[in-house]
Amino acid sequence: MTKFWLIAWHEYSRHVFRKRFLIVLFSVPLMIAFMVVLVIAIIIMETSSKPVGYIDHSGLLLNPILQPRVEWPEQYVQMVAYTDETSADVDLQAKKIQAYYIIPEDYLQAGQVKLIFLSKLKGSDEEQFAAFLRVNLLANQAPQVAKRILAGNTIITLSADKSRQASQEQFINILMPLLAGILFIVGMSTSSGYLMQAVVEEKENRTMEIMVTSVSPNQLMTGKVIADIAIGVTQLVVWAIFIILALVIGKNYVPWLGGLSFSGEMIGVIIAVMVPAFIMISGLMAAVGATVSEGSEGQQIMGLFTIPIWIPYIFIGAFIQNPNSPLAIAMSLFPLTAPMTITIRMSFTTIPAWQLIASVIILVLSAIGAVWLAGRAFRLGMLRYGQRIHWKEVFSHQKV
């Protein structure tokens, strides 16, 4: 087996089976689970199983049709009819009902109802009473007409070339490239941090000298970069599985998640941008690891690369307003800002093909340059124990 696979497997298993990694790995799903629980808790808090009363003076609800069923965690509210306010008041004071509505005689003309309550009615319960009135108002309509009216309108916005569309129900799709980009960058940053840490550790514990007498620095570096990418992919796959699970389960309860879909074009562009970006960041992190003498120093220098990656996030407002501005185009072409800028712009515009191609070419060239730089910094810095090498040495004509 080529030695860099041995190195890659060693690095991968050494990091992936570490407690620290597993904590980071499962912190995202745990966070998602926490958010889901939070949302469920909020929904439960917004609804109550206690009945709601009504006194109908309009005659609309003589033979009432029940409101549509609701999905868990919302709770179905029973509507109880009263003939007069006195009996309704007695039950309200006895807390048998949450509140009661008075539907006046001129309801069909005025469209107004009165609500009597001791404490404010929960939002979902109010909505259920509104639904109760709607179905009864439409009781005399043909079923398909009633269904159509109850479903309401959906406005679909199309891009000029008709390649992209957005609607209220599908607005999650607009955010998908952005969310995927953020996920990718978080995964890339954390796994590249491990790579830098591994290189610094090998310098600190003097394993480096043994390693380079067994394999070439290029093989060593290749193995480490492969491991880094594999660690990143592991994180992304685990996170993606949990996120997809959350979305699939969530769309049963959250209607706007129902429009969720993944386009091949979106996945293709993200992969084309993120893979060279990943290699570029790995190379830069390995180069940092080779030049510094301590892990803490490396963390500081790491910021020089990770901050530009997140800068486009600051301009998200400007990109939404004008996704094809010169700033957006420039940041799409600058390798460190390209991954985030491209994913943000993809959410709000159709990026011209030449810009995508140029960005990917620049990223690929940057990745090659970063790996070359890492190799050179590595050869220069691998045996400088306790002292950092200067970047001008890396770029000098010194023979390594």
Added chain:
Amino acid sequence: MLSSNLRKDSTCMPTVEISHISKSFGELKAVDDVSFEVNKGEIFGLLGPNGAGKTTSIRILLDIFKPDAGNVSILGGPMNEAKKDLIGYMPEERGMYQDIQLDRCLVYLGTLKGIEPAELHKRITGYLERFDLASSRYKKVKELSKGMQQKAQLITTLVHEPELVIIDEPFSGLDPINTQMVKDLLREQRDRGVTILMSTHQMHQVEELCDRIVLIDHGRTVLYGHLDEIRNQFSGHAVIVRTPDELPTLPGVEHVEQHNSSAYRLNLTPSTNTQDVLRSLVERGIRIDQFEIAAPTLDEIFIRVVQPANQEQGDKL
């Protein structure tokens, strides 16, 4: 296949040939025109004071550093990736992964030398038992003592049965029992035909183990050759006599000085033969416990060679 070819070729030429290598780091000339050869199946000593350029020379030899000038030939030619599997290297700065189990660390470093895991496990088991480390096999490396880590490092150096062993300060951190075990191991390796290049400050170990040496100081070669020849080169015209008796005045002896509590150093005139001195002692009824040609120890030679150079360097500064 390549490995067997390399083994065949290397029998007819020096295992290591270093020819006029130089290397500078900025203003500092770490190695300046150093040349030496290491022959197959010998234990060769690379000596020098701290900062003399020994480690830099070794790193150039191993292709970790490229020399600014000069050539290196190792196992019959320039260094390449296949040859790395035939070399065992134990650097002065010991290096092992601290947060993994010893067994895993040894297996990983061994597989990087091209040995199959099954074979490696067998060999590692043998070495761990020999080095009394079997009970620590599944402990994390950082839980081992310095001496135990030193022995573990030796296992990584030898487990792939290298043809050339380069070993820097092999005895540091070892107690006398383990020192003896390592010496036996190095002799055993040499007897198997393994070439050993050893760098150390412990001159008595060099005297005991090495056939030939090179001494470098301030990056330059100051002594190179067979140990006996070097000793002869530095021996004065004198004999050491150990006797419980008082020494009388002897013909041909310029002056007598106390060598240690029971021995004397007799400095002879240029025309005096050492055999005549022995005969004179016997004729005078002196009881002789020891009689030997006074050859300096390697420690003495080291100090005599290195001190003037340091003095000269100090004068220049």
